[in-house]
Amino acid sequence: MSTRRIGAGIATLVLAGLLATPALAEPGVSATTIKIGMFGPLTGPVSVYGYPINNGAIAIYNEINAKGGINGRKLEIVHEDGACDPAKTRAAVKKLISRDEVFLIHGGSCSAAVFAAREEFVEEKVPFMVMAATMDKISDPMDKYIFTTTLPGSGDGRVMLDFIKTIPGVKRLAVVRNKNEWADAKLEKFNANYKAAGLEVIADVELARNATDATTQALAVKQANPDATLLVTYPGESAVFLRDALKYGLKGPYIGTNGIMDVLDLKDRAGGAEAVKDVYVSAFLKGPIGSPEMKEWTDIYVKQFPNDKLQSLSFYGMSGALTVVAALEKAGKDLTREKFIAALESINKGNAGPAFCEVQFAKDRRQGCLDGTMWTLSADGNTIVNLGPSWKKIK
Amino acid sequence: MWVRFCERWFGLLLILGLACLPFFLDKYTQFVVNLILVYVTVGIGLNFLLGYTGQFAFAHAALMGIGAYTVGLLTTRLGISFWIALPLAGVAAAAIGGIGALPALRMKRAYLALVTLAFAELIQWVLIRWKDVTLGTDGVSIRPPRFFDYALKGDYKIFWLILVVTVIMYVIARRLTESRIGRSWVAVRENEIVAQCNGINVTATKLVVFMVSAFYAGIGGGLFAATLGYIVPDGFGLLQLVLHFSIVVIGGMGSVFGGVIGSLLLTTLPELLREYPQALELIYGILLCIFIIFMPTGIAGFLKQWRVLPPEVMSRNWQALRDRPRPEKRS
Numbered sequence: 001m002s003t004r005r006i007g008a009g010i011a012t013l014v015l016a017g018l019l020a021t022p023a024l025a026e027p028g029v030s031a032t033t034i035k036i037g038m039f040g041p042l043t044g045p046v047s048v049y050g051y052p053i054n055n056g057a058i059a060i061y062n063e064i065n066a067k068g069g070i071n072g073r074k075l076e077i078v079h080e081d082g083a084c085d086p087a088k089t090r091a092a093v094k095k096l097i098s099r100d101e102v103f104l105i106h107g108g109s110c111s112a113a114v115f116a117a118r119e120e121f122v123e124e125k126v127p128f129m130v131m132a133a134t135m136d137k138i139s140d141p142m143d144k145y146i147f148t149t150t151l152p153g154s155g156d157g158r159v160m161l162d163f164i165k166t167i168p169g170v171k172r173l174a175v176v177r178n179k180n181e182w183a184d185a186k187l188e189k190f191n192a193n194y195k196a197a198g199l200e201v202i203a204d205v206e207l208a209r210n211a212t213d214a215t216t217q218a219l220a221v222k223q224a225n226p227d228a229t230l231l232v233t234y235p236g237e238s239a240v241f242l243r244d245a246l247k248y249g250l251k252g253p254y255i256g257t258n259g260i261m262d263v264l265d266l267k268d269r270a271g272g273a274e275a276v277k278d279v280y281v282s283a284f285l286k287g288p289i290g291s292p293e294m295k296e297w298t299d300i301y302v303k304q305f306p307n308d309k310l311q312s313l314s315f316y317g318m319s320g321a322l323t324v325v326a327a328l329e330k331a332g333k334d335l336t337r338e339k340f341i342a343a344l345e346s347i348n349k350g351n352a353g354p355a356f357c358e359v360q361f362a363k364d365r366r367q368g369c370l371d372g373t374m375w376t377l378s379a380d381g382n383t384i385v386n387l388g389p390s391w392k393k394i395k
Numbered sequence: 396m397w398v399r400f401c402e403r404w405f406g407l408l409l410i411l412g413l414a415c416l417p418f419f420l421d422k423y424t425q426f427v428v429n430l431i432l433v434y435v436t437v438g439i440g441l442n443f444l445l446g447y448t449g450q451f452a453f454a455h456a457a458l459m460g461i462g463a464y465t466v467g468l469l470t471t472r473l474g475i476s477f478w479i480a481l482p483l484a485g486v487a488a489a490a491i492g493g494i495g496a497l498p499a500l501r502m503k504r505a506y507l508a509l510v511t512l513a514f515a516e517l518i519q520w521v522l523i524r525w526k527d528v529t530l531g532t533d534g535v536s537i538r539p540p541r542f543f544d545y546a547l548k549g550d551y552k553i554f555w556l557i558l559v560v561t562v563i564m565y566v567i568a569r570r571l572t573e574s575r576i577g578r579s580w581v582a583v584r585e586n587e588i589v590a591q592c593n594g595i596n597v598t599a600t601k602l603v604v605f606m607v608s609a610f611y612a613g614i615g616g617g618l619f620a621a622t623l624g625y626i627v628p629d630g631f632g633l634l635q636l637v638l639h640f641s642i643v644v645i646g647g648m649g650s651v652f653g654g655v656i657g658s659l660l661l662t663t664l665p666e667l668l669r670e671y672p673q674a675l676e677l678i679y680g681i682l683l684c685i686f687i688i689f690m691p692t693g694i695a696g697f698l699k700q701w702r703v704l705p706p707e708v709m710s711r712n713w714q715a716l717r718d719r720p721r722p723e724k725r726s
Binding site for chain 1: 427
């Protein structure tokens with residue numbers, strides 16, 4: 001046999017081998033499953049928020065699995081703890097990508113921790129859907145692989161400002177706020193635009209995280225005598241401030257972020273309806289818990305987690321999960337990360353589930369939900385009333 | 396002689412073994428290894444203060460934050476090279492630690508703890524509110540260090556830098572504890588009056604240990620910033636401090652190697668228990684109780700007691716001291 005024949009034979013074998021080699025599978029996708037990575041604060045002081053938020057998304061994914069999955073594949077959730085700590089969150093994301101080899105990641109409730117891990121998604125080209133973190137910097141400036149259906153902090157600030165502009169006779173504001181990245185994100189757009197709206201901030205008062213007394217803050221606001229008070233504080237501190245504000249005879253209206261949209265819960269924490277009767281809060285849910293608009297989503301959550309206490313946090317992760325599901329369906333059976341991203345980019349007026357908005361992405365848009373509404377308590381203090389974007393007198 | 400010889404060769408082999416790790420590890424494990432090394436430096440620093448000198452100071456996490464922010468702000472905002480910024484991180488932390496130590500020098504136990512805790516809160520307050528300089532709660536994104544035109548970006552590349560710095564800091568720590576300075580720390584810990592009677596300037600010794608400890612925290616903070624790529628003031632609060640104390644208490648108080656064991660265990664354990672997040676905090680608490688009750692000198696002390704680890708001698712010429720002619724006993 002001549003050398004040329006031997007060479008040709010080897011070349012044929014190599015070519016046949018190459019042709020016979022199956023195409024490299026997309027990470028996290030098998031014939032029967034799609035692996036979705038999830039992370040959030042499951043330990044530490046913030047874990048009380050972590051579980052209900054993630055469980056909302058898990059409830060949606062489990063519901064889809066119960067209906068047969070997506071294009072013949074079941075969704076497999078890999079859950080990691082970030083403990084609301086930048087280092088632990090980054091480790092969790094690295095583990096999900098390099099060891100668990102997930103197809104996409106849906107997670108993150110703590111803004112700073114999510115931002116610390118942002119580079120991982122960008123470098124590894126892994127699609128990431130933000131669960132509940134609101135820091136604008138996570139998704140703006142946009143990156144191809146990062147999407148959010150959570151109303152960003154700037155959006156919350158805009159919803160509150162637009163509402164304040166419609167309250168008759170309100171020109172001078174007091175701001176009571178936490179001092180952290182969450183509060184700063186909410187106030188950034190607000191601070192940039194309130195002067196143009198003819199408003200003036202006459203007092204800017206800080207309230208520490210987990211404060212149990214707000215006498216100093218309440219008296220400072222009382223002395224400033226504002227037309228309205230903006231509350232950029234978490235539920236616990238908001239309740240403490242409203243309780244002390246009532247004690248020292250402060251007058252509303254009080255305008256709060258969507259962090260305290262569960263006004264009925266705020267009422268219980270503040271010690272009764274009297275303390276929250278003039279409170280208006282930004283909200284990104286279609287309706288309060290127990291309302292007809294929320295029934296479908298409440299049923300899904302309760303079916304999966306019957307022992308959990310239902311709270312507004314339980315619905316935070318659902319819009320992202322529904323959007324992920326819609327994009328996976330759209331991407332088809334021959335699933336790749338690039339096809340999934342293209343499918344996400346093509347979502348127009350997508351179903352946001354319990355969220356107030358309709359999801360809208362595009363090639364140059366990664367913040368899918370920018371709409372919010374305002375809620376307040378009914379006159380009897382027993383139900384939540386959806387006011388829409390502008391102020392109305394409650395009878 | 397034999398012990399020191401073995402220790403050196405074991406150390407060299409360990410460093411060589413560590414240096415090969417990037418060829419075998421995935422990115423996640425490499426990141427955890429990087430964090431372990433960062434905490435070795437931080438843990439050794441706190442051990443000087445807590446273990447060697449017996450000073451219950453609570454500003455270590457905040458001083459680590461000073462180091463991290465010095466590196467972050469100098470490299471990102473002023474464009475200064477990382478190689479200059481890292482030593483400056485140690486110097487800045489040492490200077491601020493020294494200033495913070497001044498009112499604390501005459502205090503002990505609970506009073507010292509309270510003063511240093513207030514000082515740590517003050518540092519964090521400044522990091523959050525001096526927004527024009529520190530960027531406040533927005534945090535600082537850190538540029539990767541560059542070695543000439545080569546960017547040390549990513550977990551594998553940054554590892555070499557962290558390993559070299561950690562080894563240097565470890566060797567310096569061993570030398571320090573074997574020196575007159577280290578012995579004076581222990582003397583102050585055992586009895587300040589006796590130390591003073593032996594010619595040790597207690598105030599100066601305390602000031603030095605506060606500054607050296609802060610220097611280590613600063614360098615550790617600088618490495619932490621480079622590892623993480625993004626820092627926020629909240630990252631240097633109470634939880635960080637609890638981790639530092641756990642590293643020293645569980646690893647071994649008054650032992651440089653204890654810092655290595657502590658950081659290895661305390662960084663790895665939460666990662667190993669990732670599958671059981673609800674059990675993690677419980678196990679962490681139980682472990683702390685066990686170590687405080689049954690191993691007050693930590694794992695390093697326990698291993699020394701069972702002769703698994705050689706004793707840490709506090710003099711480089713300890714054999715000469717051992718063999719020195721002793722005065723005859725009078726009958």
